[in-house]
Amino acid sequence: MSTEKFSPKILVxxxxxxxxxxxxxxxxxxxxxxxxxxxxxxxxxxxxxxRWIMRALQKGFDGVFIAADGHECSYxxxxxxxxxxxxxxxxxxxxxxxxxxxxxxxxxxxxVCAEPFVSHMGNFSKILSELGGIDTEVYSQK
Amino acid sequence: MKKQRIGVYICHCGGNIxxxxxxxxxxxxxxxxxxxxxxxxxxxxxxxxNQKDMIQDIQEQKLDAIVVASCSPKLHTHTFRNVxxxxxxxxxxxxxxxxxxxxxxxxxxxxxxxxxxxYGLIRAGMNRVSYSEALENVEIKTHRAVAxxxxxxxxxxxxxxxxxxxxxxxxxxxxxxVGGHVPHLGKxxxxxxxxxxxxxxxxxxxxxxxxxxxxxxAHLEKVTGSVGNFTVEVKISPRYLSANxxxxxxxxxxxxxxxxxxxxxxxxxxxHRIMYKSYPxxxxxxxxxxxxxxxxxxxxxxxxKDIFDxxxxxxxxxxxxxxVLVTTGFDFYQPTExxxxxxxxxKVITLPEFKKLVDANSxxxxxxxxxxxxxxxIYCVGNRQAKGENKYCSRQCCxxxxxxxxxxxxKFKGVKAYHVYRDIRTYGKQELLYRxxxxxxxxxxxxxxxxxxxxxxxxxxxxxxxxxxxxxKKEISFDTDLxxxxxxxxxxxxxxxxxxxxxxxxxxxxxxxxIHPKLKPVETVITGVYIGxxxxxxxxxxxxxxxxxxxxxxxxxxxxxxxxxxxxxVARINADACVWCGKCAExxxxxxxxxxxxxxxxxxxxxxATCKGCGICAPVCQSDAIEIxxxxxNEIESMIDGFMSxxxxxxxxxxxxxxxxxxxxxxxxxxxxxxxxxxxDGQKLTIPQISEQxxxxxxxxxxxxxxxxxxxxxxxxxxxxxxxYFYYKLKK
Numbered sequence: 126m127s128t129e130k131f132s133p134k135i136l137v138x139x140x141x142x143x144x145x146x147x148x149x150x151x152x153x154x155x156x157x158x159x160x161x162x163x164x165x166x167x168x169x170x171x172x173x174x175x176r177w178i179m180r181a182l183q184k185g186f187d188g189v190f191i192a193a194d195g196h197e198c199s200y201x202x203x204x205x206x207x208x209x210x211x212x213x214x215x216x217x218x219x220x221x222x223x224x225x226x227x228x229x230x231x232x233x234x235x236x237v238c239a240e241p242f243v244s245h246m247g248n249f250s251k252i253l254s255e256l257g258g259i260d261t262e263v264y265s266q267k
Numbered sequence: 268m269k270k271q272r273i274g275v276y277i278c279h280c281g282g283n284i285x286x287x288x289x290x291x292x293x294x295x296x297x298x299x300x301x302x303x304x305x306x307x308x309x310x311x312x313x314x315x316x317n318q319k320d321m322i323q324d325i326q327e328q329k330l331d332a333i334v335v336a337s338c339s340p341k342l343h344t345h346t347f348r349n350v351x352x353x354x355x356x357x358x359x360x361x362x363x364x365x366x367x368x369x370x371x372x373x374x375x376x377x378x379x380x381x382x383x384x385x386y387g388l389i390r391a392g393m394n395r396v397s398y399s400e401a402l403e404n405v406e407i408k409t410h411r412a413v414a415x416x417x418x419x420x421x422x423x424x425x426x427x428x429x430x431x432x433x434x435x436x437x438x439x440x441x442x443x444x445v446g447g448h449v450p451h452l453g454k455x456x457x458x459x460x461x462x463x464x465x466x467x468x469x470x471x472x473x474x475x476x477x478x479x480x481x482x483x484x485a486h487l488e489k490v491t492g493s494v495g496n497f498t499v500e501v502k503i504s505p506r507y508l509s510a511n512x513x514x515x516x517x518x519x520x521x522x523x524x525x526x527x528x529x530x531x532x533x534x535x536x537x538x539h540r541i542m543y544k545s546y547p548x549x550x551x552x553x554x555x556x557x558x559x560x561x562x563x564x565x566x567x568x569x570x571x572k573d574i575f576d577x578x579x580x581x582x583x584x585x586x587x588x589x590x591v592l593v594t595t596g597f598d599f600y601q602p603t604e605x606x607x608x609x610x611x612x613x614k615v616i617t618l619p620e621f622k623k624l625v626d627a628n629s630x631x632x633x634x635x636x637x638x639x640x641x642x643x644x645i646y647c648v649g650n651r652q653a654k655g656e657n658k659y660c661s662r663q664c665c666x667x668x669x670x671x672x673x674x675x676x677x678k679f680k681g682v683k684a685y686h687v688y689r690d691i692r693t694y695g696k697q698e699l700l701y702r703x704x705x706x707x708x709x710x711x712x713x714x715x716x717x718x719x720x721x722x723x724x725x726x727x728x729x730x731x732x733x734x735x736x737x738x739x740k741k742e743i744s745f746d747t748d749l750x751x752x753x754x755x756x757x758x759x760x761x762x763x764x765x766x767x768x769x770x771x772x773x774x775x776x777x778x779x780x781x782i783h784p785k786l787k788p789v790e791t792v793i794t795g796v797y798i799g800x801x802x803x804x805x806x807x808x809x810x811x812x813x814x815x816x817x818x819x820x821x822x823x824x825x826x827x828x829x830x831x832x833x834x835x836x837v838a839r840i841n842a843d844a845c846v847w848c849g850k851c852a853e854x855x856x857x858x859x860x861x862x863x864x865x866x867x868x869x870x871x872x873x874x875x876a877t878c879k880g881c882g883i884c885a886p887v888c889q890s891d892a893i894e895i896x897x898x899x900x901n902e903i904e905s906m907i908d909g910f911m912s913x914x915x916x917x918x919x920x921x922x923x924x925x926x927x928x929x930x931x932x933x934x935x936x937x938x939x940x941x942x943x944x945x946x947x948d949g950q951k952l953t954i955p956q957i958s959e960q961x962x963x964x965x966x967x968x969x970x971x972x973x974x975x976x977x978x979x980x981x982x983x984x985x986x987x988x989x990x991x992y993f994y995y996k997l998k999k
Contacts, residue, residue, distance in 0.1 A: 136907065142783060149339045152368035160380035163387060163910040164369055166340075167898055168836070172882020176891070180904045184911050196775040199782045199792040200881035201856050211886050236783065 195233025391909030419447025494795030661755030
C-alpha cells in the first residue's frame with residue numbers, strides 16, 4: 126500500500142453533549158475531513174473502556190482519538206484525569222500487543238470546535254500515515 | 268436476546284443526504300442482511316407520512332427494533348422514540364444513525380467514500396440495535412416545592428415567580444439579611460434606581476406571598492434524595508433576641524449600642540458591635556446579636572437582658588422539595604495588599620467601596636474628612652489576567668464605573684474623573700452612558716496588560732503614571748485625590764460548600780458549571796438542580812435575574828405535573844463478576860454506588876435515581892462488572908465491528924433520465940407531495956391558497972414546495988395581483 130493512498134481509519138470517541146455537537150458542526154459547515162473517520166458518542170469520555178479501544182485496533186482501525194470535554198465536562202471536574210488514566214491503561218495493553226502507543230490520542234473539543242476537530246483529524250492522519258497501517262503491527266505478532 | 272426483526276429507514280433528507288450518499292443502493296444492500304425485515308430509503312424520515320408508514324410497518328411486520336439513518340441524534344431522537352412508542356415497541360429498541368452531519372455533509376466532496384462510510388455507520392447502528400434492550404423510564408413523583416438557595420435579587424425574583432406559578436418556595440439566605448451585594452451599590456444602571464429600593468420592593472412582595480417561606484441565617488447542611496423528592500437539611504442560626512421582646516425596644520437598644528459610623532465604608536464592619544445590621548435599612552428589619560460579645564459586656568447585657576435570649580440554639584430543619592435553584596451570587600475581587608497601592612494607602616479603594624461613598628455623601632464628596640476633587644478609576648483589576656487565575660471579563664464593571672462617574676458629575680460639582688482602562692465594554696444600550704461620560708469631560712487613557720499603570724502613593728496625593736496607547740504610548744502622569752480600583756467578580760469563597768452538597772460541577776473559572784452555555788444554560792448535570800444569576804459566571808443584575816427566572820420556569824415545567832420520567836441510562840452491576848473492590852464508589856461523584864450483601868458476598872449496588880449514567884465507574888472496574896445501559900460492551904463493540912463491515916458498493920451511474928426527474932419520481936416522497944401535485948393539476952396557486960385548500964400550515968407547504976421546486980416537480984408561475992406571493996404550477 127503506498128503512503129499517498131493510505132487513508133488511516135480513525136475511531137473517534139466523542140461525548141453526547143459537548144464534543145459530538147462540535148463534530149456535527151464540522152459537517153454542518155461542510156468543513157471536510159477524512160471519510161475514514163468514524164464516531165461513537167458516549168455520555169462522558171471517562172466512561173471509555175480500554176477493551177473497546179483494543180477492539181477497535183484489533184478490528185482494523187489505525188488509530189483511536191478521544192474527543193474529550195476537558196474542563197467543560199458537566200459530570201466530573203476530574204474528567205481529564207480519568208480519561209488520561211484510561212489512555213495510560215490502554216497504552217499498556219497496546220504495548221503488550223505490540224501496538225504503537227502513538228495510535229491513541231486525546232484532545233479537548235468544545236461544542237463549536239469544528240475547525241479544531243478537522244485539524245486534529247488531519248494531524249492524527251499524518252501521524253498514523255507515518256506509522257503505517259495497523260495490520261503491520263497487529264498481524265505481525267501472529 | 269438479539270433482535271431479529273429489524274426495520275431500517277434511510278433518509279434522503281430532500282437531497283441533503285442523497286445528493287452525496289447513494290441511499291437507494293444502501294437500502295437494497297441492507298435489505299439482504301440477516302435479521303433485516305424492512306429496509307427503505309425515504310425522502311423525509313421525519314415527515315408525518317413516513318412516521319405513519321413506520322408505525323404500520325412495525326405493527327404489520329412485527330418488527331422488534333428500528334434504525335433510522337438520517338440527521339444528528341440531537342434533532343430527532345425524541346421523534347423516533349415516539350414513533351416506537353406509538354407502534355407499540357420499546358422506545359429504547361431504536362437507534363439513530365447520523366449520516367448527514369457526520370457523513371453526507373462532512374464528505375460531500377467525496378460521494379463514493381461518503382456512501383462507503385454511510386454503509387459502515389448503518390451497519391454499526393443495526394448491530395447496536397440488535398443488542399438493544401427494552402428499558403423503562405423511571406417514573407418519579409415530584410413535590411411541588413422549590414428550595415432557592417441565596418436571597419439576592421436573582422433569588423428573590425425567582426422565588427416570587429416560582430410562587431406565582433403555584434409552587435411552595437423555601438428561600439434560604441445564609442446571611443441574616445436579604446439582597447446580597449445590591450443594597451450596597453447605591454444607584455444602579457441603567458435606571459438610576461437605588462439598590463436598597465429594589466431589594467425593599469422584592470422583600471415586601473415576598474412578605475405578602477403565603478407560599479414563600481424565607482429563612483435567614485440559613486446554612487445548607489445536606490441534600491439527599493433526587494429530582495422530585497429532595498430532602499434539604501438547613502441549619503438556622505439564632506438572632507439571640509427574645510421572641511417576646513418589644514420590636515420598638517429592640518430598635519432603641521440597637522441605636523444605643525450601634526450609633527451610625529461616620530465612615531460609610533465601615534458600616535458593614537460587624538466586628539466591633541454587639542448588635543448589627545448590614546446597613547441601616549437592611550431587611551428583615553431585625554438586628555442580629557453577637558452573643559459572645561454580648562456575654563463579655565455584662566453591664567450592657569444586664570441593662571437590656573429582657574430583649575435577649577442567649578440560650579437560643581441552632582435549629583435543624585428538613586424541607587421536602589422537588590427541585591433546587593442555586594442563586595448564591597459572587598464575591599467582588601479583593602485586591603492583594605500592594606496591588607496598585609491597595610491597603611498601603613488609604614487613598615486607594617475599590618469600586619464597591621467608592622459606590623458606598625458616593626451614595627453616603629450628598630453635596631460634596633468627602634472621604635476621610637477631606638474633599639475629593641479628582642478620581643482615577645483603574646479598570647480590569649483582578650480580571651482579564653492572561654497569566655493569572657481570572658482570565659474572564661466581568662461584563663458589568665465598565666458600565667458600573669462609567670455610571671458612577673456620571674453620578675459624580677451630577678451629584679458633586681467639579682469632580683474630575685480619569686478612566687485608566689484596557690477596553691471599554693459598555694455593550695448594548697449601555698454604550699449611551701459611555702458617550703455621556705465622554706461628553707461630560709471624563710478623560711480616558713488606554714493601557715495594555717503588559718504595561719499596567721503605576722500608582723505611586725509616596726507623596727501627598729497618589730501619582731499615576733500610565734503609557735497611553737491612544738497617544739502612541741506617551742507616558743502621562745497625573746495626581747489624583749483618590750484611586751478607585753475597578754474590581755470584577757469572582758466565584759464565592761464558599762462555593763465548594765454548596766457544590767459538594769449539591770454535586771454541582773465547578774468550571775475552570777471557579778464558577779458553577781451549567782450543562783451547556785447555549786442549549787442548557789441553567790441546568791446542571793444533577794437533574795432537578797438548577798443554577799441562576801452570578802453564581803454561574805459574571806453577570807449584571809438584569810442578566811442575573813433573567814437566568815434565575817429561566818431556572819424558575821424550567822423548574823416549574825419539571826415539577827408541575829406531579830410526576831417526571833427519568834431516562835434509564837444508568838450503570839448496572841454484574842453481580843456474578845463483582846468482587847467489591849470499592850473503586851467504582853470512589854470515583855462516583857454522585858454517591859450513587861454503595862456496597863450491599865448478595866449471596867454471601869459484598870457487591871456494588873447502583874441507585875438508579877441518583878446515577879447520572881456518565882460511566883466513570885465502568886473502566887475502573889478491574890473485573891469489568893459494570894455496564895451502562897445503551898452503552899454495553901456488546902453494543903459498543905458490535906458498532907466497532909459494524910464500521911469495518913465491507914460491502915460491494917458500486918459507483919453511482921447517472922442514467923440518461925434526468926437525475927432530478929428520477930428523484931422526483933421516487934415512490935417514497937411525502938404524501939403532501941401527492942396532495943400538492945393533485946391540487947396543482949391544471950391550475951396555478953400561491954402558498955397561502957395551497958395551505959388553505961389542503962389544510963396544512965403554510966410553513967409545511969413552503970417547506971415541501973421548495974423541495975419540489977428543487978427537484979423540478981413544480982415551478983414558479985409569476986406573482987399574484989398584490990405582488991405578495993408567487994404562483995406555483997406543475998412543471999411539465
